[in-house]
Amino acid sequence: MILKLKLVMFPLIAIVAGVLAGCESVEAWERGTLAKPEMAIVSDSLEAALNDHIYFSKEASNGGHSATGGGCGCN
Amino acid sequence: MAMSCSTLLFAAEVGESALDLSLPLIVNQAQNAETVSLSDHQGKIIYLDFWASWCPPCLVSMPIMNEMRNRLQSQGLPFEVIAVNVDSDVEDGMDFLLDKPVDFIVLTDPQGETPARYKIKGMPTSFLISAAGVIEMKHEGFKQSDAAMIEKEILRLSELSQ
Incomplete structure (x- = not known):
């Protein structure tokens, strides 16, 4: 029974540890790569603005779609 | 690298003494980079x-x-701007300055050690430090309309220090 539990727990712990290792916070001054245009989910700025407008008007949701601007929340 | 106690306790908030920093000038990155400290402008x-x-x-x-x-300097105010460029590639910061040069001191910190010590949460973040070395204002983000408020605060500090 204990052996079975160990067999189940070991891979489970390994998976959880692996997933948590992928959690990495990006500091404000480290966002240079994220701010590059090619990192945008939608690279066409006109299309992105159109999508934003649709989300904003239909779902009242806005923001969180891009790292451009440095995340200062001032624009 | 071991951090000193004052660095660990520093929260970079208004009312605290500004932590000194010493960084190379961005223009002299290559070799024998001249460093500038906050304390040089005490x-x-x-x-x-x-x-x-x-x-x-x-x-x-x-x-x-x-x-x-x-x-403000031409009016005789003891005021200086010290900008710390945090681009991981120093060339990016230099390219901008070549295009739009500035007269104030621009330092470079590609490793991001000083923004970490100053607990920066967003870009840009600026601190207005009094002549006595105390943080009097912390400002996150920048809009053109913020300039008047910043200048007003600088003038207030100038009057206080006279």
Whole structure:
């Protein structure tokens, strides 16, 4: 029974540890790569603005779609 | 690297003594880079600005602060702007400055040690430090309309220190 539990727990712990290792916070001054245009989910700025407008008007949701601007929340 | 106790306790909030920093000038990155410290400008009101070339509001602030710095200095105010570029590739910051040069001191910290010590949460973040070395204002983000408020605060500090 204990052996079975160990067999189940070991891979489970390994998976959880692996997933948590992928959690990495990006500091404000480290966002240079994220701010590059090619990192945008939608690279066409006109299309992105159109999508934003649709989300904003239909779902009242806005923001969180891009790292451009440095995340200062001032624009 | 071991951090000193004062660094660990420093929260970079208004009312605290500004932590000293010593960084190379961005223009002299290559070799024998001349370093500048906050303490070199003790007795002046300092606008300490953390900026990057990929941050649009940062770029808005640069010419505005340059004009303000030159104007206030010409009026005899003991005021200096010290900008810390945090681009991981120093060339990016230099490219911007070649295009739009500024007269104030621009330092470089590609490793991001000083923004970490100053607990920066967003770009740009600036600190207005009094002649006594105390943080009097912390400002996140930058809009053109912020300049008047910053200048008002600089003038207030100048009157207080006289």
